[in-house]
Amino acid sequence: MLGIIGWVVQPVINDTVYVGDTCPGTAVDSALLGVPSAYACADVMFLFDLTGSMSGELSYAQANAHAIMDSLRSSIPDVRFGVASHMDYPRAYNYCGYSATYGSSGDYPYRLDRPLTHDTASVRSAIYSLSIGYGSDGPESYARALWEMIHDTAIGWRTGCARFVIHWLDNIPHACDLNDPSRPYYANTGVSPGRDATAGTADDILWYPLLRELRMSGIRPIIMVSASYTTYLSWWRYWMSDTLANGIATIRGSGIARQIDSIVGATSLVIDSLWPMVREPTYRPWVTFTPPYYTGITLTPPEDTFSFNINFNVPSSTSPGLYTFHIDYYRDAIRVDTQLVNLWVFSCTTGWDDPTSVAERKENSLYVAGNVMNVPANYTVSVYSVDGKKLLELKSGKYDLKGMLKPGVYLGVAEGVRTVKFKVIVR
Numbered sequence: 001m002l003g004i005i006g007w008v009v010q011p012v013i014n015d016t017v018y019v020g021d022t023c024p025g026t027a028v029d030s031a032l033l034g035v036p037s038a039y040a041c042a043d044v045m046f047l048f049d050l051t052g053s054m055s056g057e058l059s060y061a062q063a064n065a066h067a068i069m070d071s072l073r074s075s076i077p078d079v080r081f082g083v084a085s086h087m088d089y090p091r092a093y094n095y096c097g098y099s100a101t102y103g104s105s106g107d108y109p110y111r112l113d114r115p116l117t118h119d120t121a122s123v124r125s126a127i128y129s130l131s132i133g134y135g136s137d138g139p140e141s142y143a144r145a146l147w148e149m150i151h152d153t154a155i156g157w158r159t160g161c162a163r164f165v166i167h168w169l170d171n172i173p174h175a176c177d178l179n180d181p182s183r184p185y186y187a188n189t190g191v192s193p194g195r196d197a198t199a200g201t202a203d204d205i206l207w208y209p210l211l212r213e214l215r216m217s218g219i220r221p222i223i224m225v226s227a228s229y230t231t232y233l234s235w236w237r238y239w240m241s242d243t244l245a246n247g248i249a250t251i252r253g254s255g256i257a258r259q260i261d262s263i264v265g266a267t268s269l270v271i272d273s274l275w276p277m278v279r280e281p282t283y284r285p286w287v288t289f290t291p292p293y294y295t296g297i298t299l300t301p302p303e304d305t306f307s308f309n310i311n312f313n314v315p316s317s318t319s320p321g322l323y324t325f326h327i328d329y330y331r332d333a334i335r336v337d338t339q340l341v342n343l344w345v346f347s348c349t350t351g352w353d354d355p356t357s358v359a360e361r362k363e364n365s366l367y368v369a370g371n372v373m374n375v376p377a378n379y380t381v382s383v384y385s386v387d388g389k390k391l392l393e394l395k396s397g398k399y400d401l402k403g404m405l406k407p408g409v410y411l412g413v414a415e416g417v418r419t420v421k422f423k424v425i426v427r
């Protein structure tokens with residue numbers, strides 16, 4: 001039979017050492033997770049539609065790039081910025097009931113202009129180096145550009161930080177599934193052909209699955225609809241609604257720095273779902289959380305706390321030893337906290353593991369009784385702390401551990417005729 005004797009939950013959430021109890025193999029503890037109502041860090045991509053009608057928007061963004069970044073930096077301690085842009089595919093398509101020339105020669109459907117960086121001067125210069133193209137028909141390669149926000153690994157999103165894409169645009173995407181009359185907004189805008197630029201292949205991008213994927217990736221779009229062409233604002237509001245992409249769509253206003261700062265700030269108060277997960281798949285069946293998640297949260301500044309009961313269930317076939325894994329806590333798709341778990345699993349044979357219930361012991365055998373350990377002639381016992389540090393090596397003899405170790409739980413490893421790992425409690 002196996003049991004959990006001691007585990008340590010390291011400081012990220014609570015600087016507390018948890019000590020488990022006795023066999024059999026289930027132990028319970030709880031974690032209290034503090035969630036601040038402001039972001040500690042964020043990554044922000046500026047994504048520009050550079051088709052002909054967007055020239056006023058680009059000039060405005062260029063003139064205000066510094067103010068936007070300064071404003072966000074004053075409210076979020078650690079924020080990085082990047083730049084990407086698009087016009088449309090520079091060719092004609094005739095697919096899923098729509099035929100048109102998407103863009104002109106020189107247009108492109110997606111380009112990463114500056115990966116995420118703390119260097120705001122380089123971001124500003126990347127925005128200044130953008131230039132307006134064409135775009136031909138009304139719909140543009142928005143689906144492709146937003147898809148790349150998830151799949152272009154060169155962007156460099158950080159796992160533990162809030163993620164935003166500020167997309168400056170004025171039209172609607174190409175995508176075959178946009179033409180769905182069961183939706184409140186629909187139009188026939190043709191194929192979004194994906195990276196291979198070929199219609200009807202596996203990498204074609206569908207709009208509604210993309211909205212869901214953005215949401216699942218924790219990438220929150222902030223759609224800045226051009227102030228000079230607001231026809232599609234209600235469409236984007238629908239697509240950004242909390243059941244689809246869960247982003248924000250608004251008209252680009254005249255105080256853009258403050259506008260973006262306040263949108264980003266408002267998102268930090270709302271959490272769809274807060275949930276813990278064991279990072280290493282092997283250990284997932286070992287742990288259950290109660291509740292498994294919290295949902296529909298609106299935070300009250302400066303911080304709210306959420307508690308989880310953690311139940312460890314070590315499979316009966318597990319070998320004794322130290323098992324180390326992580327519990328990650330996510331707010332939506334963003335990892336906000338981590339606990340390191342060091343879990344000792346002992347051989348829980350009666351008489352070895354519980355010093356208070358040793359029924360039979362002989363003077364020349366290995367036994368622990370209270371704080372006293374007897375090590376027989378043919379054995380060496382090493383005593384380890386629960387985080388794996390070797391503290392003692394005991395040869396043959398009788399030892400009062402009270403004078404040798406602080407009160408607590410330790411691992412004993414006896415090596416001799418056989419090897420036994422057992423719990424040592426010093427009171």
Ligand SMILES: [Ca+2]
Nearest residue numbers: 102135137139
């Ligand atoms: Ca177009």
